[in-house]
Amino acid sequence: MSVLEVEGLAKAYGGVQALGGVSFTVGAGELLALIGPNGAGKSTCFNIVDGQIRPDRGTVRLAGREVTGLPPRRMARLGVGRTFQIAAVFDSLTVLENVQAALIAARRQTFALWRPAATIAREEAQHLLEQTGMADHAGRPASELAYGDVKRLELAMAIASEPLLLLMDEPTAGMAPAERLALIELVKRLTRSRGLAVLFTEHSMDVVFGHADRVVVLAGGQIVASGDVDAIRADPQVRALYLGTGRAAGGRA
């Protein structure tokens, strides 16, 4: 059974058909890239899957259960996590405290008065930092981190809630090429080791073609191609779509 199954998703804004009937699945342990030119409908698709907007038509199923149109809080509780282009970490907390806060929020725990906050979920937080290669930074304020480390911290926080599905909006935006590849390799390792399903948007084609298991290409709200990276790379429609952008297979100029 797929972790995420979307079928016939459609959404119009006034006269603009942002999505015109989109269907795809993401399985456990799979890294699926959703790519396409600006305005293709990627964000609309993400926003439907995490409950921020309701589709006009179509269904969203999570682990076999229909969840179409549920609000974001319910989606989050059912196992949909999301990271945004702009990292959402607390600058004034340490790296470890940020992950502790994410664990506490995920469990809807409150700070027990008789228990110092610093001890709550400390070991699990440390474990998550180890898994994301951030253990050496545990005691540093998040404000001091380099950008690539902020993204790794954000990833540790995102998996703290043990999502079934993680949506990642351009996870490597603003990173240097080597850093981009290191981050997506980490995402892929976590995807495999945790059996996570990851759906990500990405403008860097080196990231997509180097690491995605499958790619879905959207244009004008429709899927124009989907398949493994070799099939997508060779697809004449995809090549035509991206030709003239100055990159081998697309991307923001």
Ligand SMILES: Nc1ncnc2c1ncn2[C@@H]1O[C@H](COP(=O)(O)OP(=O)(O)OP(=O)(O)O)[C@@H](O)[C@H]1O
């Ligand atoms: N709230 C909105 N109101 C009106 N039109 C919208 C709204 N959100 C998106 N659109 C339109 O729907 C279409 C799809 O937009 P969407 O943001 O989903 O594309 P995208 O692939 O995420 O683009 P980008 O790569 O630029 O983020 C575009 O034509 C966009 O202008």
